[in-house]
Structure formats: C-alpha cells, structure tokens
Amino acid sequence: MTPDLQPSRTPDSAAAMQQRPPAPRAIARLDDATGRKNMQQLIQLRWLAVVGQIVTIEVVHYGFGIRLPLEHMLGVLACLVVFNIASLLRWRKRREITNGELFLALLVDVGMLTAQLYLSGGATNPFVFLYLLQVILGAILLQPASTRIMVGVTTLCFAGLALVGQPLALPPDHNRGLSSPYIQGMLICFALNAALLVTFISRINHNLRVRDARLADLRQRAAEEEHIVRMGLLASGAAHELGTPLATLAVILGDWRHLPHFSSDPELLEEVAEMQTQVQRCKTILSGILLSAGEARGESSEKTTICTFLDDLVEEWRRTRPVRTFIYENRIVDDLPMVSDSALKQMIGNVLDNALEASPQSSRLDVHCNADHLVLRVSDNGPGFAPAMLQEFGKPYQSSKGRTGGGLGLFLVVNVARTVGGTVNAHNNAEGGATVTITLPLAAITLEEEEEDDDDAAEEVNEMNDVDNTLRAHAKAVHGS
Structure with missing residues (x-):
C-alpha cells in the first residue's frame, strides 16, 4: 500500500459532502402523518357537531317551543353524517393529506353550517358565530391563500344569511339577560366555541409540535450520518497512509529477530515477537477497513x-x-x-x-x-x-x-x-x-x-445499516478517484 490518498486531495468528494437537509421523502412522511392526524381531528369535531346539533334542535323545538323545520334540518344532518363516514373510510386508506383536501373538508363544514342556519333564523341565529371556529381552524391547518378564501367564503355566507334568511320568531326580550332565549343561545355558542377551540387547537398544535420534533431529530440524524461518512473517508485515507510505515516496521522487526544481541536474549526476543504480533494486528485492521470500504454490504457476509x-x-x-x-x-x-x-x-x-x-x-x-x-x-x-x-x-x-x-x-x-x-x-x-x-x-x-x-x-443485511452502507459507498468512490 502506498500513501497515494489524502482527504485533502479530494475536493470533489469534500464538496459533495456539504451538510444535507433531511431527505425529502422523510419530510413528506412527517407531513403526511401530521395531515392525517389533523384530518382525524376534523372528523371527530364533525361527530361532535352532529351530536350538538341534534341536542340543540331538540331543546329549541320542544323545550323553548320555537318551531323549526325538523325534516329539512335532520336531512342536512344526515348528509353531514354520510360525508363524515365517507371521510373516515377514505382517510384510513389514503396516506397523503393535501392542503386542498383539508380545505374541501372545511368548506363542507361551512356549507352544512350555512344550511342549518338558513333553516333556523339566518343571521339572527346566535350560533352564527360558529363561523369563527371554521376560520380559526382554517388559519391553523391551511396555507395562507386557502385561509384568505375561507375568510371570504364565511363572510359571504354570513351576508347571504342576512339577506335571504328568515328571522326566528323570538320576542324582543334581550333586556331580560340570561332569561332571554337569544342570550342563552349566544352564551351556549360562546361556551361551545371556546371549548372546541381549546380542545382541538391544543391537539392540532400538539401534532405540529410532534412533527417539528421529529423533523429536528431527522436533521440531527442527517448531520450525524454526514459526520460518520466524513470519518469513513478519513479512516480509509489513514489506512492507505499507514500501510507503508507499518510495512517498514514489520521489516525492521524481522531484521531485529536475527541480530545477535536480540536472538541471544530471550526477554528481548519475546518483546520483539510481541511487537511483530501487534504490528500484524494493525495491518489486519487496516486491511479490514480498506476491504470494507471497497465492498457493497452483504458481499462477504456469512x-x-x-x-x-x-x-x-x-x-x-x-x-x-x-x-x-x-x-x-x-x-x-x-x-x-x-x-x-x-x-x-x-x-x-x-x-x-x-x-x-x-x-x-x-x-x-x-x-x-x-x-x-x-x-x-x-x-x-x-x-x-x-x-x-x-x-x-x-x-x-x-x-x-x-x-x-x-x-x-x-x-x-x-x-x-x-x-x-x-x-x-x-x-x-x-x-x-x-x-x-x-x-x-x-x-x-x-x-x-x-x-x-x-x-x-444479503438483502437483509443491506436494509440493516444504512449509515455503514453510505460510508462504504463514499469511501469506494474516493478510492476510485
């Protein structure tokens, strides 16, 4: 082995080993997992909306004696249930959740809310402020352009309800405070908005924090794997550099064994033999480094x-x-x-x-x-x-x-x-x-x-250690340069 390889003489390899961000596929998998979790949150929120609407309709219609078009409102709820079941089945099979799909899901929720409000008083319904929940969810889940569209859509729906909606037959009793059905409805709407926002935004933020933590971990692993590749290049270069001095030492020690003052002294001869053993061990280690660097994983595995x-x-x-x-x-x-x-x-x-x-x-x-x-x-x-x-x-x-x-x-x-x-x-x-x-x-x-x-x-071994595989591939490329 001759000292024909130094890491400083491989500028192309050094340039190719700049710090790399995590692999795009890994980032895409993180985004997909986060998108699926966020879609699951929307599905759960929709189930809560179905239950809440049923309870509200029953209380208003039978408890407060305010007549509502039950047939039409329950028909809208049935459509919401069917859509939610279809969403649940679809997102269980799909891996990727895009911004467009989240946007469509929120638009469906806005449409269903608008239909229910149109059938139950239009803009005078105290639950009209549930539009804010959709806007806030859109601001968290969607891209900026989609969020702006969501703001525009909800604003137009509110305005449309004010123009074409039929007001509820409520007495003008706002001065009664909490005794007023309208004030009670606004209080329930506020409490519902606050509870849903705290619950689901906390969960969504948790999903985002988990994604960010995993992404940071991927970046750290990529940096560490890059460090390992650099160490592999330096190790293979050192193996070449150390080959000649070790061979020289082996020759010198072999000559010492035949010198009279060594061969006549058993203690010195034993020490020379031990030195020869250790030099041979160093040569074996270096040979293993070079052999490993020149092989694909699994070629010499047993x-x-x-x-x-x-x-x-x-x-x-x-x-x-x-x-x-x-x-x-x-x-x-x-x-x-x-x-x-x-x-x-x-x-x-x-x-x-x-x-x-x-x-x-x-x-x-x-x-x-x-x-x-x-x-x-x-x-x-x-x-x-x-x-x-x-x-x-x-x-x-x-x-x-x-x-x-x-x-x-x-x-x-x-x-x-x-x-x-x-x-x-x-x-x-x-x-x-x-x-x-x-x-x-x-x-x-x-x-x-x-x-x-x-x-x-061999295939099993190839999948077992990606870092070692990368190290050897880089080292092999350097040997061939």
Missing part, C-alpha cells in the same frame, strides 16, 4: 446464528485484547439465524473495549432475548460515567479520557444501533462501575426462515 455470531465475536475479542477477568453469559434459548455483519461486530466490540479500558481487572457481557429484542448488557467495575456524559450520551467528542477526538466509539455505537431500530442506554451501577445496554429488534438482525438463500441474506 449466514450464521445469533449465538454463533456472539460466541465467535467474544472469542476473537478475548484473543486480541489483554483480558484478565471477563465473564460472558449467553442466556439465549431460541438460537435464530442471522447474517454476520461487520457493523454489529464493531459496535459490540467498541462497547467491550470501553469497558476493558475503564476496568482492566474485570468486565462482563450478558446476552438474552426479551420478547422481540436482543439485549446485550456490558458491565464494568470502573469509575463510571460522569453525569454530564450521561446527559450527552452518544454525542461525538463526549469523553472522559482527555484525548482529542475521544468519544467517537460510543457515537458510532449509538448510530449503528439506531439505524436498525435499536437503542443504547447507559447508567452507573449503585455498587460502582457502569452498564451499557444495547437493545436490538430481532426482526432487523435475523433471517425469517432457515432456508433463505444467499441473495435474501
């Missing part, structure tokens, strides 16, 4: 089982680390098939390395399946995490080791786990030390059937 994968991982980790006391307990009962994946292997290895560094004397790994998840718990007897680190757990460059660039191991662990739908949590133990718990969904790391062929296995 079909295995969860227990075999973990047992082999622990055995290799023990063999290549200065482990003193390490307890490994595998309590998995149902050994499911999976594809051996380098990203998962490195993720678990990073956590074990951190535990070993924090507690060289002893550490342990406990593994079990909990419902539909694989749970890996790594514990140590070290000093534990600082409170500030626990609050920022998984963020890059959060480390207590005092090294520049520290904290990237846990950052990568959290991101790899998150891409397969898993979580990583950490806490300090009451008796001392710390525990890191990795929870991975079995559906994301296992194969559905034993007899799946290699193509299916």
Whole structure:
C-alpha cells in the first residue's frame, strides 16, 4: 500500500459532502402523518357537531317551543353524517393529506353550517358565530391563500344569511339577560366555541409540535450520518497512509529477530515477537477497513446464528485484547439465524473495549432475548460515567479520557444501533462501575426462515445499516478517484 490518498486531495468528494437537509421523502412522511392526524381531528369535531346539533334542535323545538323545520334540518344532518363516514373510510386508506383536501373538508363544514342556519333564523341565529371556529381552524391547518378564501367564503355566507334568511320568531326580550332565549343561545355558542377551540387547537398544535420534533431529530440524524461518512473517508485515507510505515516496521522487526544481541536474549526476543504480533494486528485492521470500504454490504457476509455470531465475536475479542477477568453469559434459548455483519461486530466490540479500558481487572457481557429484542448488557467495575456524559450520551467528542477526538466509539455505537431500530442506554451501577445496554429488534438482525438463500441474506443485511452502507459507498468512490 502506498500513501497515494489524502482527504485533502479530494475536493470533489469534500464538496459533495456539504451538510444535507433531511431527505425529502422523510419530510413528506412527517407531513403526511401530521395531515392525517389533523384530518382525524376534523372528523371527530364533525361527530361532535352532529351530536350538538341534534341536542340543540331538540331543546329549541320542544323545550323553548320555537318551531323549526325538523325534516329539512335532520336531512342536512344526515348528509353531514354520510360525508363524515365517507371521510373516515377514505382517510384510513389514503396516506397523503393535501392542503386542498383539508380545505374541501372545511368548506363542507361551512356549507352544512350555512344550511342549518338558513333553516333556523339566518343571521339572527346566535350560533352564527360558529363561523369563527371554521376560520380559526382554517388559519391553523391551511396555507395562507386557502385561509384568505375561507375568510371570504364565511363572510359571504354570513351576508347571504342576512339577506335571504328568515328571522326566528323570538320576542324582543334581550333586556331580560340570561332569561332571554337569544342570550342563552349566544352564551351556549360562546361556551361551545371556546371549548372546541381549546380542545382541538391544543391537539392540532400538539401534532405540529410532534412533527417539528421529529423533523429536528431527522436533521440531527442527517448531520450525524454526514459526520460518520466524513470519518469513513478519513479512516480509509489513514489506512492507505499507514500501510507503508507499518510495512517498514514489520521489516525492521524481522531484521531485529536475527541480530545477535536480540536472538541471544530471550526477554528481548519475546518483546520483539510481541511487537511483530501487534504490528500484524494493525495491518489486519487496516486491511479490514480498506476491504470494507471497497465492498457493497452483504458481499462477504456469512449466514450464521445469533449465538454463533456472539460466541465467535467474544472469542476473537478475548484473543486480541489483554483480558484478565471477563465473564460472558449467553442466556439465549431460541438460537435464530442471522447474517454476520461487520457493523454489529464493531459496535459490540467498541462497547467491550470501553469497558476493558475503564476496568482492566474485570468486565462482563450478558446476552438474552426479551420478547422481540436482543439485549446485550456490558458491565464494568470502573469509575463510571460522569453525569454530564450521561446527559450527552452518544454525542461525538463526549469523553472522559482527555484525548482529542475521544468519544467517537460510543457515537458510532449509538448510530449503528439506531439505524436498525435499536437503542443504547447507559447508567452507573449503585455498587460502582457502569452498564451499557444495547437493545436490538430481532426482526432487523435475523433471517425469517432457515432456508433463505444467499441473495435474501444479503438483502437483509443491506436494509440493516444504512449509515455503514453510505460510508462504504463514499469511501469506494474516493478510492476510485
């Protein structure tokens, strides 16, 4: 390997890796979910309107003795019920809710309200102020142009009712205060408007806040994945750069073994052999980086089982680390098939390395399946995490080791786990030390059937870790430049 690759020599790649916003599809999914929730709120509001109108009509017609055209008004209510049932069935199947569809739903509500007011007194009906509810909902749910149209439509409906509506046969008794039926109707209308606005606007604002929070999380994940891609490019460049000095060291150490003052001293010869072993390990790690960068995911993966994968991982980790006391307990009962994946292997290895560094004397790994998840718990007897680190757990460059660039191991662990739908949590133990718990969904790391062929296995792995896939693709592009 020759030092022919430096990150500073790839301006095209660097320019291509500017900060990206979240993927348009992800934003569209958030908008669709928010639109569906808002449409559900309108459907619920419409059911309340149906019940409220039935109660109001009955009270006014039979309680107050004010004659209303019951047949026509109940016919309008029947149309509203049919429309609401159709909306409920339609929006259960559709994923996308557009501004036009929300606007149409509100226009239908305005039309039904106008018909009921026309049949029950026109502009003199105290419930005419329910138009304000439609306008406010439009201001929250619709685009500015649609909101302006909604204001114009409701204004025209109010004016039309004043021109063509038949006033209610109410006595001029406004001076009676709450004893006046008209004042009572206005009070009920005000209370109804206030209650509906508080209830449904709070829910709609909650939907919008959830969308904004998820969008912010997507932006954060996009920034972190961009950071991982940059780290991958730097790692592949460093692998090329370190190839030559490691090869030189291997040659020098090989020559030292044959020098008289080394070969005659068993202690020195043992130290040289250990140095050769560590240099060879460094070369193996760098070769793995370059090999991974040049492969698509799944091309070198092997079909295995969860227990075999973990047992082999622990055995290799023990063999290549200065482990003193390490307890490994595998309590998995149902050994499911999976594809051996380098990203998962490195993720678990990073956590074990951190535990070993924090507690060289002893550490342990406990593994079990909990419902539909694989749970890996790594514990140590070290000093534990600082409170500030626990609050920022998984963020890059959060480390207590005092090294520049520290904290990237846990950052990568959290991101790899998150891409397969898993979580990583950490806490300090009451008796001392710390525990890191990795929870991975079995559906994301296992194969559905034993007899799946290699193509299916490769496809399963491809879906398992998008971040690692992106890293390798970028690194491969750089190698070819």
